[in-house]
Amino acid sequence: MTFKVILFIIIALLIYSALVFYVGWNIRVLMKSFGLKRGKVAFWIIYAFIAYSIMLTRFIPLDFLKILSDYWLFAFSYGLILCIVCNILSLILRRRYTRIIGSSAIVILLISAGVGTYYAYTPIVHHQTIERPEKANGQQLKVVVASDTHLGLLSNKKHLSRFVELANKEKPDVVILAGDLVDDSPKWFNEQQMEDELKKLQATYGVYAVLGNHEYIGDELPAVKQAMKNANVTLLQDQTVTIAGDIALTGRDDATNKKRASLKTLQKDIKSGQPWIVIDHQPSKTMNDPGVSFMMSGHTHAGQIWPGKWMTEFIYELNYGHEKRNGTDYLVTSGYGFWGPPMRIGTQAELWSVTLQFK
Numbered sequence: 637m638t639f640k641v642i643l644f645i646i647i648a649l650l651i652y653s654a655l656v657f658y659v660g661w662n663i664r665v666l667m668k669s670f671g672l673k674r675g676k677v678a679f680w681i682i683y684a685f686i687a688y689s690i691m692l693t694r695f696i697p698l699d700f701l702k703i704l705s706d707y708w709l710f711a712f713s714y715g716l717i718l719c720i721v722c723n724i725l726s727l728i729l730r731r732r733y734t735r736i737i738g739s740s741a742i743v744i745l746l747i748s749a750g751v752g753t754y755y756a757y758t759p760i761v762h763h764q765t766i767e768r769p770e771k772a773n774g775q776q777l778k779v780v781v782a783s784d785t786h787l788g789l790l791s792n793k794k795h796l797s798r799f800v801e802l803a804n805k806e807k808p809d810v811v812i813l814a815g816d817l818v819d820d821s822p823k824w825f826n827e828q829q830m831e832d833e834l835k836k837l838q839a840t841y842g843v844y845a846v847l848g849n850h851e852y853i854g855d856e857l858p859a860v861k862q863a864m865k866n867a868n869v870t871l872l873q874d875q876t877v878t879i880a881g882d883i884a885l886t887g888r889d890d891a892t893n894k895k896r897a898s899l900k901t902l903q904k905d906i907k908s909g910q911p912w913i914v915i916d917h918q919p920s921k922t923m924n925d926p927g928v929s930f931m932m933s934g935h936t937h938a939g940q941i942w943p944g945k946w947m948t949e950f951i952y953e954l955n956y957g958h959e960k961r962n963g964t965d966y967l968v969t970s971g972y973g974f975w976g977p978p979m980r981i982g983t984q985a986e987l988w989s990v991t992l993q994f995k
Contacts (some may be wrong), residue, residue, distance in 0.1 A: 655716060656687045662719040666738035687712070689930040696784060702789055710752070710941065710977035714745055736910070752941065752979025757795060759985035761802055764958055765993065766965050768929050770911040772994035774880045780808040782987040783917065783934020784971030786850065788819025791973035793828040799972055799987060800836050806989040810879060813869065814934045814969070815848025815890060815917025821856055822863040834867035841879040843869045844887060848917040848935065850975070852892040873917065876905050888916040903927050911994055919968045923953050928964045930992060937972035942982035 637645075643712045660683050664676070685692075687859060689705040718741040725737050780803045803811055818825050825831075837843050851860050864871045872887020874897040879885050884906050889896035899914070906912050911929045919933040938956040939945030949955045958967045967990065 644992075656684075656712070659712065659719055661685070662722065662738075666734065666742075669734045669738065689816060699789055699871040706790060706976050706978065710749060710979055711745070713941070714748055718745060723810055743878060748981060749979065752977070752981045755980040755984045756974050756978050757915045757985065759798055759802060759987065761806065761987055762988045763991075764967070764988060765991045766930065766958070766960075768911065768965070768995075770909060770994050772880065772911050774809075775994050777880055777883060777992045777994070778806065778809045779812060779913075779930075779932075779990045779992065780806050780810075780987060781812040781814060781932050781967065781969060781990065782972040783814035783932075783969045784816040784848070784937060784973050784975070785813065786816055786891030786971075786973035786975055787830055788821070788824040790978040791819060791834055792824070793830050795973070795985075796830055796833045800833050802987060804836070804838050807838075808989070810885070811837050811839045811843040812932055813845035814842065814915050814932050815846050816934065816971070816973075816975075817845055817849065817864065819855070819973075819975075820850050822854075822859045825863050831863065831867035834869055837868075842879070844885060844915065845869050845871050846887040846915045846917055847871070847873060847890045847951055849890050849892045852890060867976045874902060876902060876947050883911045886912065886914045888914065889918075891918045899925055899928070905968065911992075913992075919954055920966060920977050921953060922958075923964070923966060924962045925964050926962070930990075931967070933966070933968045934966060934971050936970065937975065938968075938983045940970070940974060940980055940983055941977070945982055977995055982994045 660680065663683070664679065667673075667679075686704060686708055689701055689708055693701045693705045722741050728733065739854060782799060782803070785791060785796070785799070815842050834843070845864055847860070848859070851857060854860070861871055870877070872885070874887075874889045876884055876886040886902050887900070888899070906927060913925055914925070914928050914931045916931060916933050918935045920931060925931060936952055936955050937944070937946040939948045945955070952968070954966055954968050956968050956970055958965065960966070969988055970986055972985050972987055974980060974985070
C-alpha cells in the first residue's frame, strides 16, 4: 500500500472511532438517567467489540460476527442521526426530559429496523412495456431482471426462493441477474445449496448473469463462476449471445475490471439495426450508448436505506427506474437483495418484468 492509502485508512479510522465514541457516550448518558451507572468498563468493552465487528469479520470468518456487523451498520448510522437530533433537542430544552428524548430515540430506531426488515424481505414486481424501433422476428420479448441479490448469510435461500417464485409467475422469455450475485463470497451460496433454487427458474431462452463489484471485492471469481455454472446460469463476461433468433444479448464485465472491453469493441459483433440488449452492473455514466436498444443495470440499491438515496442520486446520472435517452432505453433496478443490514427504508426489494415490443 502507498503512503497516501495508509494515511487515508488512519484518518478514516480516527473519524469512525470518534463517531463511535460519540454514539456510545450518548448511550451512557441515557443509561445514567435511568440510574444505570455501574458496569462502565464492561459497557465500553462490549460496545467496542460490537462497533469494530465490521473490521473483525474481515479477519475472523464467523457467521455470528458477520450478522453482528451487518446489524451494527444500521444501528450506528441511524443511531448517529438520532443522537445529533436528541442533543439538539436537549440543548433547546436545557437538558431536561433526557429520559423521554432518549427513550423516544430508541423506539424510533426499533420501529425503523422493523419497517426496514419488512421492505427488505417483501419483494415486489414492477411491470414495464418498452416499444423499440428495431425489427425482430419474435416482435416481443419478456425479460425478468433482478440485480444485487447479494446471496449469502442473510439474503438467504428462503429469500431466493421468493424471487424464483415471482419470476416464474411472469413466464419470462429470459431471466437476467445483473451483478452482485453473492455477498462477496460464494461460501454461503454453496453451504445453503442455493443452486437448487436457481435451477427452478423457467425461461424460454435461459438465465444469464454478469459480475458485479462485490464479486471482485470477494476475490473468489473462479468459485463464483463455478457456483453459477452449477446453477445453470450462463455468466457473460464481455460476451455476446443471440437469443430469440436475432436479438443480441451482451453481458459486460464489471467496471471494477479496468481492462474490460469497451462497449464500442463489443459492438463490432452486432449487425446494423439488430436489437441489442446490454447488461452492465454499474449504470452508464454518459447515458449515450449508440446502437444499444436496452441497457439493464443495478449497483445503486437506490440508496437502500434513507438518506442513502441522496448520495446515489448525486453520483449517478440515473439512480433508479426507467428512462429513454439518446435512443436507448435504460433501466436501473434498486435490487432484490441488500448489502450490510438486511433492511430497506425508502426502497423495497424488487424485480422487474419488462416487455420489449419490436417492430
